[in-house]
Amino acid sequence: MQQKKADLANATIKDVARAAKVSIATVSRILNGKDTVSPPLVERVMAAVEELQYHPNAMARALKVNESRSIGLIIPDIENPFFPALVRGVEDAAQMHHYAVILCNTDSKPEEEEKYIRFLQSKRVDGILFTGGPRSERNVELLSTLSIPVVLLDRRVGSQLSAVITNNRLGGFMATEHLIKKGRRRIAFISGPAELSSVQERRQGYAEALEQYGLAPDQDLIQAGDFSFESGYQAASRLVASGQEFDGVFAANDLMAIGAIEYLAAYGLRVPAEIAVTGYDDIRMAGWYKPSLTTVRQPVYIMGQSAVKMIIDRITGENRQYTEQIITPELVVRESSGGKEG
Numbered sequence: 001m002q003q004k005k006a007d008l009a010n011a012t013i014k015d016v017a018r019a020a021k022v023s024i025a026t027v028s029r030i031l032n033g034k035d036t037v038s039p040p041l042v043e044r045v046m047a048a049v050e051e052l053q054y055h056p057n058a059m060a061r062a063l064k065v066n067e068s069r070s071i072g073l074i075i076p077d078i079e080n081p082f083f084p085a086l087v088r089g090v091e092d093a094a095q096m097h098h099y100a101v102i103l104c105n106t107d108s109k110p111e112e113e114e115k116y117i118r119f120l121q122s123k124r125v126d127g128i129l130f131t132g133g134p135r136s137e138r139n140v141e142l143l144s145t146l147s148i149p150v151v152l153l154d155r156r157v158g159s160q161l162s163a164v165i166t167n168n169r170l171g172g173f174m175a176t177e178h179l180i181k182k183g184r185r186r187i188a189f190i191s192g193p194a195e196l197s198s199v200q201e202r203r204q205g206y207a208e209a210l211e212q213y214g215l216a217p218d219q220d221l222i223q224a225g226d227f228s229f230e231s232g233y234q235a236a237s238r239l240v241a242s243g244q245e246f247d248g249v250f251a252a253n254d255l256m257a258i259g260a261i262e263y264l265a266a267y268g269l270r271v272p273a274e275i276a277v278t279g280y281d282d283i284r285m286a287g288w289y290k291p292s293l294t295t296v297r298q299p300v301y302i303m304g305q306s307a308v309k310m311i312i313d314r315i316t317g318e319n320r321q322y323t324e325q326i327i328t329p330e331l332v333v334r335e336s337s338g339g340k341e342g
């Protein structure tokens with residue numbers, strides 16, 4: 001009997017059981033891989049599944065087994081190359097553990113963050129990985145009230161939720177110390193959004209390096225950016241317009257570092273001969289850009305893999321302890337700071 005196409009599209013487990021002349025429980029055991037069913041029965045049921053084009057309803061399974069095998073990943077800026085690299089690490093690790101990833105981009109807007117948190121909750125995801133924007137405190141509070149496990153990624157907010165971050169303070173120190181070892185003495189800092197823990201820690205590392213080498217901090221050499229290329233360009237223009245002497249720039253991410261170099265070049269200042277520049281992230285473009293960018297490489301792939309391991313440990317109940325995993329970044333020396341130290 002040829003069922004109508006529409007029926008085939010909506011075949012249920014009951015239809016499969018009827019077609020295979022077995023109970024629904026038997027079909028369920030076979031589809032869930034239980035090996036307590038005889039091979040001839042398995043064959044009969046799988047033939048019926050094939051003929052009826054039956055696809056178990058993922059939502060029904062989620063409701064029944066109370067897991068959807070999916071992880072929500074909320075990020076603030078899909079256009080910043082740092083995040084797609086991070087997503088890749090998360091996606092590969094999730095796939096290895098047979099979890100799907102639901103990617104949500106918030107453009108750093110708190111209202112978008114809340115919308116996606118509620119959406120993921122409604123989809124019964126098994127866990128949420130969250131990278132908040134500059135005003136995400138309220139949403140981190142909301143996340144900490146959910147029954148769904150949550151892990152913060154890249155940026156810590158408060159101390160209720162476990163996190164996977166890199167050692168931004170060490171990274172900021174290395175980027176600045178490298179410029180000092182290259183003979184630079186008036187080093188500017190182009191900041192990202194000041195509310196972010198990653199930015200505050202990089203700025204702390206910058207200040208500690210200046211202090212360790214006896215260089216006086218100068219507030220006039222600190223310029224605010226927002227992690228975008230344009231904000232790096234504008235910050236460099238303000239530094240030049242201020243009339244302040246400077247011979248080095250540490251930008252809190254690569255996009256701003258590249259924006260700053262573009263402005264300096266347009267203004268006729270040679271990089272690195274006159275101004276040595278370092279960035280942060282080591283996005284793919286950092287090595288291709290001319291001059292290639294000296295930067296602090298964030299091990300994004302490892303960050304993604306570690307975050308997935310941490311969230312799955314919480315989903316399965318293996319480990320629900322508060323944990324903060326701090327991963328060590330690496331200085332990558334290229335042309336924009338004058339090459340190898342010394």
Ligand code: RIB
Nearest residue numbers: 080082154198227253281
């Ligand atoms: O470039 C985007 C920045 O935001 C990265 O440095 C990352 O650490 C995040 O904080």
